Amino acid sequence: MTKELPENRIRLILFGTFVYGAILVIALFRIQIFQHEQYSIMADNQHWSKHNLASGRGKIISGDGYVLADNEVGYLLFADPNKITDAPQLADAILEVLGPDKIRPYLQDWKNYDDEVLQRESTDSHHIKNTAREYLISRLSLKLNWVAIVRHLNEDQKNKLEAKNLPGLGFERDDSRRYPEGPLGAHVLGFLGSDTFGEPKGYFGIEGYWDGDLRGNNGYFYEERSASGNPILVGEYKRVDPIAGREITLTIDRSLQKMLEDHLTKGVIDNDAKSGSAIIIEPGTGKILAMANFPNYDPNTPFPEIFESPDADKNDDTPAWRQNINRRNDSIATTYEPGSVIKPLTMSAALDLEKVNPQTTVIDNGPLKVGEDTIDNWDKKHHGVITMIDILALSDNVGSAQVGKMVGAANLYDYFSAFGLGKLTGIDLEGEDAGILREAAGWREIETMNHAFGQGFLATPLQVITAYSVFPNKGMLIRPYIVSQVNEGGTITNFEPEIVRRVINEETALTINDMLVKAVENGESRFYNLRNYTIAGKTGTAQIAEKGRYDSSLTNSTFVGYLPKDPKFLLLVKLEKPRASIYAAETAVPMFMDITRELVAYFGIPPDK
Template identity: 35%
Template structure:
């Protein structure tokens, strides 16, 4: 008598790589999950099997109507005996699997699946991303680290092929083949859990307090570009990503372009100082009133004018006319050259999926009006991460470092440093950097946000209130408020950018983004052990 034989393939999954904070806490981990399947040809009693499974799988235990519906659904799948394999239900817990195993049902089996666990719920959601499915129902990372490092994190599944009899039992001397499974690579990040928690809490409070549509905060190590914290609000919970709209998945820090406004003035000033066309004490001979350029009048933000201002005064007063004077000294060609050096118009290449870029117009398309308005952050677009990276050149003694989230890749018990670390690229001289730093210190002390200044911590900072362009004109009420700063200016331990979109309590950054920046910074001073100078 010839015994009928079957081949059974069992997928053996290894774990997807985990993601850790710099402190060693788990940002993203793994949990066992099981996909239930049936092999109809091996099921003795489809009706009884359906009934037993329905009792264990119904979402509301004890709800007879739901149990009956679940039983009918399962029966419709497993009663078709011409099929060799059918899926029943995905993402079952180990506890449910154990209860089903105890029933000893023939023709019922499980495949192990990858399920991500996020111990901190929504913390750093935009930075982390989530694990979803592709069109072929395979696991794939989307957005953030999960998307950017999908191949690195992905495990390699093994397959065990074995000949079985009609009841699914292995044949003793049957053919058996097995391929090994491999776990995905773990990621150690620069994210400081303590700082991230501070940022998340204060960002939410700030958005609610100032009535903003949204907001974001990013904190970076000025020396190596390591991202210490990154958060945007509103946010979502990666573990249940399907409950949220797609718009929430985009990370505004790397994907939302905006006109930066006055915060950008320090970039233009840095370029002019590096080129030597102005110095800190150069006097502006055009600062006594509005300036006409190409048929347009340039005004200061508050229509107050300061004749014979020094370049430091121009930054302290956030003077648009003074910046127009600087831009004209710089010239179109050199201005565009320095914008490119500072990374404006190019992606930073941060290791997060979803970074976008607003390209700079070509040199031939620049007019004198474009030149002067770009000097105070209008008519030019950046993402928050581009702006942070550009102004970090000033904090980092004139060197550009690429922002980066992942510090190390861990395979087994060995850690390998991320290969995108460098010593930085010289953009401006150390002298020019020092000069702009001191200007930013003066702006923090005596500028429009001076009331928020914390004495003794050596903060260098600048506000930016950018009107939002709508239908060909700027809306005076709708703004993006921002504040960027680093401390202490002589040896910065952190650089931080705060942005608030359309704050309703006040359109001005000095009354919204600046106090929020200092609220976070107070806690960072303690975190980094920055002691106030007497």
């Protein structure tokens, strides 16, 4: 006799079956319709293997044809731990070829060592070898399909590892950036580092500003693989070729860059200064022929473990002025109150507005009281009745302040702005600072007078030398530039000089040229002048403000000058906080004259007197 199921139980089973079937249908519908793309990608990832093809970063070349940055062929060693059966044996084989020193850079992050522990343990070669072995074993034992082991292997290291036929290891192209000239032009070039995702990224200088152009576009290829993960020999193959990065040619002259850096390094050390900057421009075009800063660094190792300046004295307990490297380009990124080098700009405004002529006189009988403030001369000396020519030759603050008052705040601001102060020059380098020049509406009378002799606002060395290019250029401002050519696979783009604006009329520019010649012949620099050459220029000794007050013992010393009869170059030299002497006439001027002596020989400029 068959026992029948109760009707309600049958209904429950049928309902359960229906619900289960409905859930299954809905799940299949979701997978096939809404998640089709996702599962299709997953299937492709299992069926296809993608390999990147490095594009190759573009070269950086000097104006005279020397390679300043290129790429060294290298390889990334990676592992597939799923194919590794004996991680310790594989680690020993890798160490046999590469040695522990190649692994050492990875140990600090892996062990979370601080610098002190790493330096202490690095003296124990046996300990380093064991730690490197532990690191490799840990990487080779990870439960992943792909693990990076060591970067930047050379061809020989790759070949030796391949010859061992080690299971689970593979290689990808991993070129490294190389700077053949070492520290030469480091602040112009910048360096190649990594972004937060570990991808190559340029920082500072050309590498930073032109990063997108230099990096190019990586290529890749896909190949079919079997269920076991091995390539199918007769399977499909898809390839997209890499596009190489653009090649950048600079206006920088390698010989002049080397010469300028050598003189700057010596000058900073000899004058016991904190830092220094120097720039050479071709005034008629705006080409940057050389740009140097000290302290310098080597972009091949932009973050060294230890750095000491060439003149570091381990027994000296005075402040360590130059113990740290500086990767920022002070010529374009560090602002300062330029001081008396600004007086020719004030004078040109007064001449252009016909407020004065070179023989106009003012009286300097002592410090000038302006409300509760006092303006005095750099040497505390006063000269009675003085002409406009005398103001520049004597670098007279009291006279300059009176000229600034004649010009007026609004006019002075307009001319300073036209000269390029308070604005980016547009130089094609990463990290340029615009300086600070407040609008004239907020100036008090004392601020107008202070601005007239270079205090109360901030400028970069590049802004100062660019402003000076107006004088040999007959009143025209030329935009400075440092990239002359970009080569994209044979398609060449050339960059040409660009006139920004007329700042002063031609007669004013010629008058300022003459006044600057007299300033050099009769001013503070006369003891160091070159006897056979006419030089137009101006010193600037600017006190540095600290804690709201100017400190007379701390100065920025600047000299800017050129040869007005044959202006093939315009040269600026700046020292920060020189301790050998606070005066530009005794620090920046001798450096300027030494560099100029080499420049006239390089350009073949004959004596003019």
